[in-house]
Amino acid sequence: MKLPVSGRALAAGAVAVATLAAGGSVAGAAPASRAAEAAAAPDIPVANVKAHLAQLQSIATANGGNRAHGRPGYQASIDYVKAKLDAAGFTTTVQRFTSSGRTGYNLVADWPGGDANQVVMSGSHLDSVTSGPGINDNGSGSAAVLETALAVARSGYHPAKHLRFAWWGAEELGLVGSRSYVNSLGSAGRAKISGYLNFDMIGSPNPGYFVYDDDPVIEKTFKDYFAGLGISTEIETEGDGRSDHAPFKNAGVPVGGLFSGADYRKTSAQAAKWGGTAGQPFDRCYHSSCDTTANIDDTALNRNSDAVAYAVWQLSR
DSSP, rough: OOOOHHHHHHHHHHHHHHHHHTTTSTTOOOOOOHHHHHHOOOOOOOHHHHHHHHHHHHHHHHTTTTOOOOOOOHHHHHHHHHHHHHHHHEEEEEEEETTTTTEEEEEEEEEEEESHHHHHHHHOOOBBBBOOIIIIIIIHHHHHHHHHHHHHHTTTTSSEEEEEEEEEEEEGGTTTHHHHHHHHHHHHHTTTEEEEEEEOOOOOSOOOOOOOOOSSHHHHHHHHHHHTOOOOEEEEEEESSSHHHHHHHTTTOOOEEEEESSSSOOOOHHHHHHHOOOTTTTTTTTTTTTOGGGOOOOHHHHHHHHHHHHHHHHHHH
């Protein structure tokens, strides 16, 4: 569902008003409205994100019903994302690794320009479990990161910091792909990453709005965005250490991210502030064959996709 007003514009406006109220200034002496507009990331059309999900669903359907590590559906998923990024002008790299006797792949895409010693990185795992197509877990995060990267290209954005995007393999087997990447960087390469943003399940059908609390600057960035929409968030605990931010965090890289919930059940208090059904899982199709394009809440997907772009723009300026 498309929001009537851009989420990033609302959030940026809230930040600008707060700054001015505190006696500061935003973008020099420019009026708050103009400054907020200039600072805002472009809107991420939820229809575009859903179109990527439809493609991932089609890939799974044509390849045994899944997009799992070492299976044809995963290779086709990598090919789909890579083709989009190559056409948009990114420099893409495919990193190979081996897990469970099968070859796996990470896809890394760099946007030209920016300070290579200050890298803002956003990522998501692209693989599914073998039992289903993995549209919420984690087509949702993968599609939002892809569309944000494409928005960078469409807008011609050239931030002060360097932008990097990644899609990880074999997350479902124990964060294998992201761990392989972090290990390949060495200490010097890891030190150049000023922040890693992780997006794993952001369109759950009975959604919550959870924010990682690992790095205070990244956490505040996401909370500011949702505050601009009048949405109360909670600290993410269900997936703590269970997704691809963990190898980065363990290596000393600042991390953050968003999550809309998996098989934990929504409480009455959470249903009162977010809507949805109390006593039911955030995602009843978690790791199941019913994790299809029908297993997505459009409003949550839209808000979280906009939050991805908001954070990328705010943290890379």
